[in-house]
Amino acid sequence: MNAYVPAPAEPVEPDGLGRFARRWAEAIGGTSDGPVPHLTEFLERLTRELAAALRDDSAQARAEEVAAALVGADFHSPAAVRRTIEVFADGFLDEIRGEPGAEDEIKLRARLGQLLGGLSAGYAQALRVRTRTEQEAVQRAALRAVRLADDDRRVVEARFRAVFADAAVGIAMVDLGGRLLEVNTAFARMLGFVPEEIRGRTVGEIIGDSGHGPTSSRYLDLLSGGRDHFRTETTRVRPDGSRLVLDLSMSMVRDDDGAPGFLIGVTVDITERRRLQDQLWHESRHDALTGLPNRTLFAERLAERLAEPACGRLGLSFLDLDGFKDVNDSLGHAVGDQLLIAVARRLETAVAYGDRLVARLGGDEFVVLDDDCVGEAAVVGPAEAILAALREPFQVGGRELTISASIGVVDSRAVGADPQALMRAADITLYRAKAEGKSRLARYDPRDSARQITQHTLATALPAALTRQEFFCDYQPIVGLEDRRLRGVEALIRWRHPQLGIVAPNQFIPVAEETGHIAAVGRWVLAAACRQAGEWAAANPTLTCYISVNVAVGQLRRPGLVDDVMQVLTDGGMPPERLQLELTESAVLGDDRGPVGELQRLADAGVRLAIDDFGTGYANLAYLTRLPVRQVKLAGEFLKPLRTGSSVDPKHDRLLSAIITLAHDLGLSVTAEGVEHQAQADRLRALGCDAAQGWLFGRPGPAEQVGRLIARQNSQP
Structure with a gap:
């Protein structure tokens, strides 16, 4: 009788997982003992549970539960097991990749292996339980039959003979000497005989391993009446040479005085199931x-x-x-x-x-x-x-x-x-x-070193940091050197690690690039920065400053950056010209195969582009003329000699002036980074530098700090 499978409360619009459930239903639909109502809906529920488990790292445990549910719904044949594993191995990841929140490919493939192993192990365990339950049910029925009162005996014996003759499992009656008194057809057939060939022979002769070996003491104890039940799994070779694995259960039937009378043995051919269990064990412990x-x-x-x-x-x-x-x-x-x-x-x-x-x-x-x-x-x-x-x-x-x-x-x-x-x-x-x-x-x-251990800790904790909302942004103002008015704000990502405290980006961004999580981290900081810029603009309608976000090398080299940027701008309702992306010169200069086309798409949409830390990398100035950038940001190294107000090295002063002049001739504005002293700001202004950022104008801090700066600026004429 099929296990009850409830119908869904409401139909679900077919999506990728829904289509996968239909393929699964088509694959195993004919492998049950009978028709299963609402099969597709039943499998779709299991599919969605496994998809969720694949993302939260509980794939193996949940797959074992799913396998047990399938066996409970009468999908316990070798074909059902094999086809289920084949369907998941061939097509499940294709649907998961398109789901929201899908993780990187390597992690998904590893978890798919755990899922397949869980299905295999769950099937094996559920099949063992099912075999034992069926066997014990037959044995209980036989024992009830021989123990009923005399006035019902003839009716019961007739029923028992019918069960005895027609049962799919092997049944034998054994005397206290261990000889077979009677066997049914199923018992003889599974051993490769007819009943007449084995009546009168001992259990040990026919089945083996019952009068010797590790099970002998328990079997002999049963024959002597010292115990009422004995169970073993044994292997024998049929007359035709084929191998047979039997699950044998024997119980003592006693008379009204409690004296031993005879034994009833029930055997189940578990050859195919044992082969399947061995196969499933192998599959659960070997890479597919x-x-x-x-x-x-x-x-x-x-x-x-x-x-x-x-x-x-x-x-x-x-x-x-x-x-x-x-x-x-x-x-x-x-x-x-x-x-x-x-x-x-x-x-x-x-x-x-x-x-x-x-x-x-x-x-x-x-x-x-x-x-x-x-x-x-x-x-x-x-x-x-x-x-x-x-x-x-x-x-x-x-x-x-x-x-x-x-x-x-x-x-x-x-x-x-x-x-x-x-x-x-x-x-x-x-x-x-x-x-x-x-x-x-x-x-x-x-x-x-503690640094290596810390880096390892960051690498293992980074995937879950986004979902736990451990990242946040500090903001640093960028001001014009002529009027000290706010020109822009740079968003600087930080990680509030539960054990390590505040982690700077130079510690975890390389880890994110190495582990393949840089795209997710980059999307997060971009969305957070644009969302904050939108809040400042809503509170200050006349505000015109831009929000500046760093783009890591690994993020720039990955496909999809342009789509990510445009989607964030669309979702936040933010004009593209209010966003500036800062790119390191090593990522974009000197490489004709670089992402010029992608950068041009962003520039054509109105997004501002800037070269960060200019002058510290490989500066191919000819290539710079082909990049759609609006600004260069001078690295802080250029500012160290300016702390006294006049350059200690005239050559350095001329170099700095030449860089600023060249940038202006190319139509680029210049922003200096790391300005800490008034003398530096004065000299930069004298050399024609447009804007600056640094501790002199404001340290990186929470959004409220920039909000107060905006409010003060708006209150001034």
Whole structure:
């Protein structure tokens, strides 16, 4: 009888997840024992729950619950399991990518692996429970039949004979000597016999492992009346050579005085389910793409090995592919997947021998565990072999691709027997290897600086910081040097970390670029700054100053910046000419392949563009003439010699004057950064500099501080 599946309260307009649920329903619709009402609606609810779980990192646990719900709805056949996993592996991420709040590709793929593992494990557990429940129900019915009163015995025996003969499970009556008195057709057929061939033979002869081995004492105790129930799982080979796995349950039937009478045995052929469970166990602990052990199996093996009393010296090499995200972004995820497969095979060839375990933890992260390392060379051996193996290009999809890896190497003797501490040390060391230039290995040092640990902490906490609203903006005024009137306000992002306190952007912006979160951080600060500018404009209708926002190099190089900017302006109802984007010159100068077209689109829409920290990078002045910028911002380094009011070096004074004059000749305004002293402001004004910002005019602070400045300015004639 099918489990009840409730109908939805109201129909849901089909979207990506709704369409996925329909494909899922089509895939498994014919695999249930009978028709399931409202199947699509039922699966759509499960689909949306799994989509939410994929985003909040609870995919594995929720997938196990979903698998149990499917088995409860009679979708317990091997076909239902296989098709469910295939559907999710092939198409689920395509729908998730289009959902609001979808995270980066590498994290989604890792969580999809956890989801598939959860489905596999959940199916296996639910199938075991279902088998046991069915078996015990048959056995209870048989026991009730033989224990009823004499006046009902003939009716009950007739019913029992019908159940005995027609039951799908095997049923046998066994005497106290262990010989089969009677068996039904199902029992004989699953063993490869007819009933007449096995009556009178012992249970041990027919089924095996019941009179010897680890279960013998419990079986003999049952025959002697010392216990009332015995259960085991046993394997035998049929006469035709095929392998059979049986779940055997035997119960004692006693007479009215409580003396042992005979046994009733119930057997279920679980060969297919055992094969499926083995397959599901394998799939839940192996990466679907590369076939390597996954994070779950690696964690189990690591914990088991560290827990052994005689555990020796373990070496752990944690590697991450350098620039893999660029491969995905430029060539597509299909090519990226092929490259990951090729890397996995090369790792197996290079380091997977002896007691070494190679696993893929998710995305482009792999780990090698080397058991019982002898000597320092053995600890770093796998990492050195990996670096050497990756030097050869890969042939992927008709292309020759070159990829390198950064590797963090940890010796268990330096960390201890805590698996989590060992992995954390490996993660920190890997981060240091990347920071030192990539394509190299780094050894774990217990004296690693607090800065490295802090950077690692920021990298792991950054994805959730946006949702927890830990970011905020300080604002610094930009004033005209002639009239000291407000020209603009620069928005400066800060991170209020719950453990580290206020974190400056120069600490976490490089981390955001490295981890691929710079686009989300950039969108947040842009929206926050424009929203605040809108509030100032609403309170001061005559205000004409612009809001200036920094654009990181990684943000500028990613597609979608123009669309993000225009969407924020549209949502906030803010005129484009009131927004200025500050770009570092290293990101836009000297590269004919740079994002000139994207910048031109922004300039054509009216957005102001400025070159930040001008004079500190690679300044190709000829290229500057082709950029649609309105302003250059002089780096604070130029202002240090001006603190006394006159330049200590005439050459420096002439250089500064030349830069300002050149900018004006190109139609650009000039803003000086880092102005702290009145002498600096006076000299800049004398040289023709247009505007300035710095502590002399106001330190970065909350929006209210700028609001008071605007109010004072409006009150002046």
